[in-house]
Amino acid sequence: MFKLRFCFEKNGTSAYISHLDLMKALQRSFVRAGIPVKYSQGFNPHIEMSIVVPLSTGYETRCDLCDLDLVCDDMPENFVEDLNAVMPRGMKVLHAGAADRPVREIAYSAYEIVLPAGDALAMKALFDGPVTLEKRSKRGRRDVNLQDYIKELTFANEGDKTLCRCILAAGNDPLNPMYLTQALKNTGLVEEDATAKYIRTGILDENCEIFWKK
Amino acid sequence: MNDTIRACLEHVRKPARYTGGEYNAVYKDKSQVDLRFAFCFPDLYEIGMSHLGSKILYGLLNSMEGVWCERAYAPFLDMEEQMRKRGQPLYALESGDPVGEFDILGFTLQYEMNYTGVLNMLDLAGVPKRAADRKELKPLVIAGGPCVYNAEPMADFFDLITIGEGEEVMPELMNLYRACRDAGESKAEFLKKAAQIGGVYVPSLYEITYKEDGTVAAITPRDGAPAVVRKRVVKDLDKAYYPEKFVVPSTDIVFDRAMIELFRGCRRGCRFCQAGYTYRPIRARQPETLKKQAEALIANTGWDEVSLTSLSSSDYPHLETLCEGLVAKFEPMHVNLALPSMRADSFNLDLAQNIQKVRKSGLTFAPEAGTQRLRDVINKNLQEEDLLEACKLAFAAGYNGVKLYFMMGLPTETDEDLLGISKIVRNVQRTFREYAKNKARGLRINVGISIFVPKAQTPFQWLGQISAEEAARRKEVLMESLNIKGVTYSIHEYKTSFLEAVLARGDRRLSAVLERAWQLGCRLDGWEENFNFDAWMQAFSDTGVDPAFYANRELAPDEVMAWDHISSGVTKCYLYSELEQARKGIATPDCKAGCRNCGALSLTGGKCDV
Ligand code: SF4
Numbered sequence: 001m002f003k004l005r006f007c008f009e010k011n012g013t014s015a016y017i018s019h020l021d022l023m024k025a026l027q028r029s030f031v032r033a034g035i036p037v038k039y040s041q042g043f044n045p046h047i048e049m050s051i052v053v054p055l056s057t058g059y060e061t062r063c064d065l066c067d068l069d070l071v072c073d074d075m076p077e078n079f080v081e082d083l084n085a086v087m088p089r090g091m092k093v094l095h096a097g098a099a100d101r102p103v104r105e106i107a108y109s110a111y112e113i114v115l116p117a118g119d120a121l122a123m124k125a126l127f128d129g130p131v132t133l134e135k136r137s138k139r140g141r142r143d144v145n146l147q148d149y150i151k152e153l154t155f156a157n158e159g160d161k162t163l164c165r166c167i168l169a170a171g172n173d174p175l176n177p178m179y180l181t182q183a184l185k186n187t188g189l190v191e192e193d194a195t196a197k198y199i200r201t202g203i204l205d206e207n208c209e210i211f212w213k214k
Numbered sequence: 215m216n217d218t219i220r221a222c223l224e225h226v227r228k229p230a231r232y233t234g235g236e237y238n239a240v241y242k243d244k245s246q247v248d249l250r251f252a253f254c255f256p257d258l259y260e261i262g263m264s265h266l267g268s269k270i271l272y273g274l275l276n277s278m279e280g281v282w283c284e285r286a287y288a289p290f291l292d293m294e295e296q297m298r299k300r301g302q303p304l305y306a307l308e309s310g311d312p313v314g315e316f317d318i319l320g321f322t323l324q325y326e327m328n329y330t331g332v333l334n335m336l337d338l339a340g341v342p343k344r345a346a347d348r349k350e351l352k353p354l355v356i357a358g359g360p361c362v363y364n365a366e367p368m369a370d371f372f373d374l375i376t377i378g379e380g381e382e383v384m385p386e387l388m389n390l391y392r393a394c395r396d397a398g399e400s401k402a403e404f405l406k407k408a409a410q411i412g413g414v415y416v417p418s419l420y421e422i423t424y425k426e427d428g429t430v431a432a433i434t435p436r437d438g439a440p441a442v443v444r445k446r447v448v449k450d451l452d453k454a455y456y457p458e459k460f461v462v463p464s465t466d467i468v469f470d471r472a473m474i475e476l477f478r479g480c481r482r483g484c485r486f487c488q489a490g491y492t493y494r495p496i497r498a499r500q501p502e503t504l505k506k507q508a509e510a511l512i513a514n515t516g517w518d519e520v521s522l523t524s525l526s527s528s529d530y531p532h533l534e535t536l537c538e539g540l541v542a543k544f545e546p547m548h549v550n551l552a553l554p555s556m557r558a559d560s561f562n563l564d565l566a567q568n569i570q571k572v573r574k575s576g577l578t579f580a581p582e583a584g585t586q587r588l589r590d591v592i593n594k595n596l597q598e599e600d601l602l603e604a605c606k607l608a609f610a611a612g613y614n615g616v617k618l619y620f621m622m623g624l625p626t627e628t629d630e631d632l633l634g635i636s637k638i639v640r641n642v643q644r645t646f647r648e649y650a651k652n653k654a655r656g657l658r659i660n661v662g663i664s665i666f667v668p669k670a671q672t673p674f675q676w677l678g679q680i681s682a683e684e685a686a687r688r689k690e691v692l693m694e695s696l697n698i699k700g701v702t703y704s705i706h707e708y709k710t711s712f713l714e715a716v717l718a719r720g721d722r723r724l725s726a727v728l729e730r731a732w733q734l735g736c737r738l739d740g741w742e743e744n745f746n747f748d749a750w751m752q753a754f755s756d757t758g759v760d761p762a763f764y765a766n767r768e769l770a771p772d773e774v775m776a777w778d779h780i781s782s783g784v785t786k787c788y789l790y791s792e793l794e795q796a797r798k799g800i801a802t803p804d805c806k807a808g809c810r811n812c813g814a815l816s817l818t819g820g821k822c823d824v
Contacts (some may be wrong), residue, residue: 013215013235016223017464025464028516045548088464089235195221
């Protein structure tokens with residue numbers, strides 16, 4: 001058996017594939033590509049795989065990770081090319097290798113948030129102090145201070161957009177970047193019905209280094 | 215996808231329905247395309263993407279040089295609201311371009327309750343709804359699908375309607391469209407020529423006159439249009455186009471699997487069933503063809519299930535050979551077979567077990583009526599013993615759930631027939647107690663009861679639907695008798711069936727009602743939570759149309775029917791003789807026992823594959 005990990009992009013229309021549907025879409029891609037996947041035992045055999053850090057529907061990613069069990073003993077030749085030939089539009093495998101680092105060492109996600117042009121300085125200033133918001137998770141709702149989840153945060157005006165680059169907590173108690181937008185909307189720094197675009201740009205370890213490289 | 219669409223998507227449920235980009239979706243270089251076709255399905259994505267005919271046409275049109283066929287589905291209410299608010303017109307999923315700019319918009323009419331969906335999509339596209347208000351050749355708005363055997367209520371909205379199977383007629387139509395457009399001909403000139411293609415019905419070339427009592431006086435063709443438009447069929451299904459790729463959705467749909475089509479037509483002749491008559495003659499594909507098609511589809515899609523579809527799959531002459539071949543090939547690949555539409559009297563346990571190795575939950579049978587007498591009337595040639603025998607085998611093998619489908623309001627139905635339903639249910643329970651392998655698990659019976667809708671081009675096309683009062687009374691009878699432990703049942707809403715009946719035997723005067731109903735907010739009427747019966751009733755009263763005239767009236771034997779100029783091949787005379795047999799309570803043996811000369815073979819020659 002070989003435990004494989006690959007890094008993939010999800011852009012354009014494929015950003016709207018939800019987490020659950022993405023599992024299915026990837027499984028079908030593996031089958032189309034003839035990848036020697038491992039099936040679970042039991043009544044309803046399924047392909048043994050996991051998407052390492054879930055992503056919200058509608059977000060793009062440049063760096064998501066998928067772990068996959070194969071029945072062969074080594075990395076299959078041409079894995080990346082074969083899979084890329086059969087992926088849904090907008091999805092692309094960047095590189096693949098052995099899943100050699102445990103997932104629990106993931107600590108942060110980096111994001112870009114593309115906002116309508118606004119006052120970048122004021123936006124940055126908002127997060128210099130405590131920002132309390134109600135955060136929803138599987139365990140329920142509770143008020144949190146966003147600062148506790150933000151590792152790094154910058155705002156810059158670029159063309160007709162304001163670009164927010166941030167590093168946010170991942171792991172057990174992650175922060176969805178939409179809370180930053182929500183905070184900006186609550187204070188009027190971004191208009192209520194404005195549309196934001198979210199792109200995950202990195203999955204990072206404790207030292208803010210890329211968690212898994214080729 | 216533009217920014218407006220993206221903004222819409224931020225506020226809607228299941229946005230992946232509106233993005234395109236699925237695997238096998240076809241993208242073409244616009245500079246290499248001279249004919250853009252929008253395949254419009256007037257229901258939600260999850261329904262439309264499950265429909266086999268659409269996949270065939272999508273593949274076929276895209277296989278034509280210079281033609282780009284894209285898809286559009288009816289948006290759900292939340293998406294429609296966003297689109298209207300943001301001024302985003304209906305767009306094709308592949309390119310994101312507004313479908314109003316396309317050459318041709320092709321709608322499929324699967325179900326009467328989708329009719330307002332057509333109007334809503336045209337409106338969202340910014341295309342005038344009535345054919346007469348579209349003066350230019352472009353965009354041409356056309357339709358096809360099972361409802362066309364009487365699509366008169368929609369006649370005012372379409373420029374032309376194709377009757378029957380599309381594999382041959384669609385390329386012919388595309389080529390004619392191109393030729394006329396390139397020659398600078400007018401829409402009228404094009405339509406006149408199109409009417410000369412077999413299976414093409416141009417509603418505007420027929421004048422309908424009415425008698426004082428409201429019935430049709432005459433249907434008069436003009437400009438050389440044929441007096442009767444006969445449906446088109448493919449003679450040899452093995453040679454017919456079949457796609458090697460289906461678009462693989464990136465979100466849940468109703469039937470998320472590959473499909474092969476075993477045969478067209480049905481030898482049984484149930485008298486209420488429109489498809490049973492309009493899909494004739496019976497033409498089967500060879501098992502080798504089907505196996506190749508299934509293998510190609512699985513390889514190209516990655517699906518883990520293939521469904522063997524047809525009107526009655528257990529009637530396929532080579533079913534065992536086919537299944538053996540498919541199981542041998544697919545089992546090692548973790549690909550399951552699904553065999554819907556099995557009949558209880560040709561139920562094959564080995565087969566059912568062989569293909570459903572995993573789950574032993576679902577058995578589905580459709581006795582349709584509660585007594586043998588009534589089953590003879592409707593020609594559902596299924597004996598209760600056969601049903602119980604099938605249940606016995608299945609229970610002994612470990613099955614413990616049964617779904618049973620019936621109808622109420624069938625012609626000549628009495629309370630005894632209704633009570634017969636609960637008798638069958640009790641007999642199924644008794645069979646379980648006697649033969650079940652594992653009695654402790656208990657038996658779950660699910661009874662689904664729909665209300666009979668007389669359909670055009672069937673032996674029952676002359677008959678009326680029961681009234682609302684009578685439906686309510688019969689429902690009471692059923693509810694009381696079906697209050698049995700271990701049994702759940704659902705009885706279809708009369709209101710929906712009533713409207714279906716109005717439209718199924720309606721004429722062109724209903725176009726105004728449909729338009730009014732749409733104005734009053736009716737859309738997605740097939741979804742119970744959206745169905746607004748009061749709005750429909752208001753639409754009837756606003757337009758001065760009496761719905762009961764269409765739904766509940768019995769037609770005279772010699773009456774001109776609004777759909778007399780459309781032929782499925784089966785003759786009116788044959789249908790009437792079947793009605794007379796029904797009235798006498800005499801069943802007609804199925805076609806396997808011998809051809810009854812229904813007329814369908816006049817379309818193809820040869821004989822039926824039974
Ligand atoms: S009656 Fe004859 S022609 Fe008609 S479907 Fe049956 S076998 Fe075919």
